Amino acid sequence: MLKKKDKYNVAIMGATGAVGGKFLSILEERNFPVKELRLLASERSKGKKLKFAGKKCPVEILTHRSFRGIDIVLSSAGAARSLEFLPSAVKTGAVSVDNSSAFRMDKDVPLVVPEVNPHEIEKHKGIIANPNCSTIQAVVALYPLHKKAKIKRIVASTYQSVSGAGQKNILELERQEEAINKVVDNWTIGSHTVDKFLVKEFPHQIAFNLIPQIDVFLDNAYTKEEMKLVHETRKIMGDEAIKITSTCIRVPVFFAHSESINIETEKKLTPEEARKILSKAPGVVLVDDPKKHKYPMPLNAEGKNEVFVGRIREDESIENGLNLWVVSDNLRKGAALNAIQIAELLIKHA
Numbered sequence: 542m543l544k545k546k547d548k549y550n551v552a553i554m555g556a557t558g559a560v561g562g563k564f565l566s567i568l569e570e571r572n573f574p575v576k577e578l579r580l581l582a583s584e585r586s587k588g589k590k591l592k593f594a595g596k597k598c599p600v601e602i603l604t605h606r607s608f609r610g611i612d613i614v615l616s617s618a619g620a621a622r623s624l625e626f627l628p629s630a631v632k633t634g635a636v637s638v639d640n641s642s643a644f645r646m647d648k649d650v651p652l653v654v655p656e657v658n659p660h661e662i663e664k665h666k667g668i669i670a671n672p673n674c675s676t677i678q679a680v681v682a683l684y685p686l687h688k689k690a691k692i693k694r695i696v697a698s699t700y701q702s703v704s705g706a707g708q709k710n711i712l713e714l715e716r717q718e719e720a721i722n723k724v725v726d727n728w729t730i731g732s733h734t735v736d737k738f739l740v741k742e743f744p745h746q747i748a749f750n751l752i753p754q755i756d757v758f759l760d761n762a763y764t765k766e767e768m769k770l771v772h773e774t775r776k777i778m779g780d781e782a783i784k785i786t787s788t789c790i791r792v793p794v795f796f797a798h799s800e801s802i803n804i805e806t807e808k809k810l811t812p813e814e815a816r817k818i819l820s821k822a823p824g825v826v827l828v829d830d831p832k833k834h835k836y837p838m839p840l841n842a843e844g845k846n847e848v849f850v851g852r853i854r855e856d857e858s859i860e861n862g863l864n865l866w867v868v869s870d871n872l873r874k875g876a877a878l879n880a881i882q883i884a885e886l887l888i889k890h891a
């Protein structure tokens with residue numbers, strides 16, 4: 542349990558990564574009560590310094606002793622590191638909010654989106670899991686509709702930005718686009734294909750392409766990313782009966798994930814009613830005036846905290862169905878912001 546204090550000692554595990562960078566800026570933006578900040582990463586980051594609150598803070602190498610004196614750990618260094626190191630953080634009495642998939646489906650670990658199931662944090666035993674980026678924005682948009690009309694089935698197709706895969710993948714798209722832009726004749730077939738040595742992180746070229754694979758394939762022919770959306774959504778919404786299927790696509794967008802979501806509800810919900818509910822829902826911004834070309838887009842969601850919802854329309858192929866388009870910044874609400882909101886809840890309840 543977190544003890545009430547004026548200010549807290551905070552450690553960021555994976556501080557040099559894509560999510561780690563957002564932890565730093567959002568802690569500052571929200572005036573999080575930081576007493577001491579400990580930045581942790583791998584040997585590769587030895588000697589690096591990162592800016593926080595006008596000062597340059599040194600990055601330390603993550604070890605089992607990194608958590609001494611720490612109250613709150615914000616973790617984003619991958620599942621293997623979370624599994625190895627967070628038990629040490631728990632032993633020292635710190636509370637960890639973990640961005641990786643390591644503990645999300647553990648029945649003893651709460652999986653929390655503050656707009657949906659904030660009360661779950663009370664059950665923590667030292668670790669609270671932050672859901673996957675694509676799950677967070679989906680449940681922020683869907684939970685208010687579920688409360689009103691009970692969702693029976695969800696069909697979600699995601700269009701996920703490269704930053705969702707980390708810092709190296711952002712650079713990979715940048716380098717591939719640079720290489721293509723150097724080619725004078727971009728209209729000839731093959732002239733927008735990059736040399737193989739520029740394809741390292743993704744399984745295929747991502748620039749000017751879409752890749753229908755995020756994470757590894759499982760025995761059921763779905764990817765791990767697709768099944769995360771299925772299992773995590775049910776756990777967060779507290780309803781194992783919801784039928785969910787998903788397809789996750791990587792797109793050549795730098796920041797913010799987009800999702801086309803179809804829902805079937807038990808009670809009838811008109812698009813107008815859905816708009817009314819979502820216009821008052823916490824963390825949601827309704828952008829839904831298609832005739833004026835107003836709908837959510839990743840470029841507009843980049844750097845913002847909210848989940849943007851639009852293109853709400855009736856699914857005319859079934860009795861109680863709606864289609865929605867949901868966009869949010871994966872590094873903010875999809876990762877760092879959600880974790881910091883959880884930490885703020887912990888402080889509120891300390």
Ligand SMILES: NC(=O)c1ccc[n+]([C@@H]2O[C@H](COP(=O)([O-])OP(=O)(O)OC[C@H]3O[C@@H](n4cnc5c(N)ncnc54)[C@H](OP(=O)(O)O)[C@@H]3O)[C@@H](O)[C@H]2O)c1
Nearest residue numbers: 555557558559560582583586617618619641705707708876
């Ligand atoms: N990107 C997203 O939108 C997003 C959303 C939700 C959840 N997540 C999760 O958040 C985690 C981090 O993602 P990311 O996108 O920030 O990845 P990233 O940009 O690749 O950053 C990874 C971070 O982990 C550190 N790290 C890697 N191996 C380490 C080791 N052996 N010891 C200590 N530190 C190590 C890296 O340090 P070095 O710089 O020293 O290598 C870096 O700080 C992942 O579990 C990911 O699934 C990401």
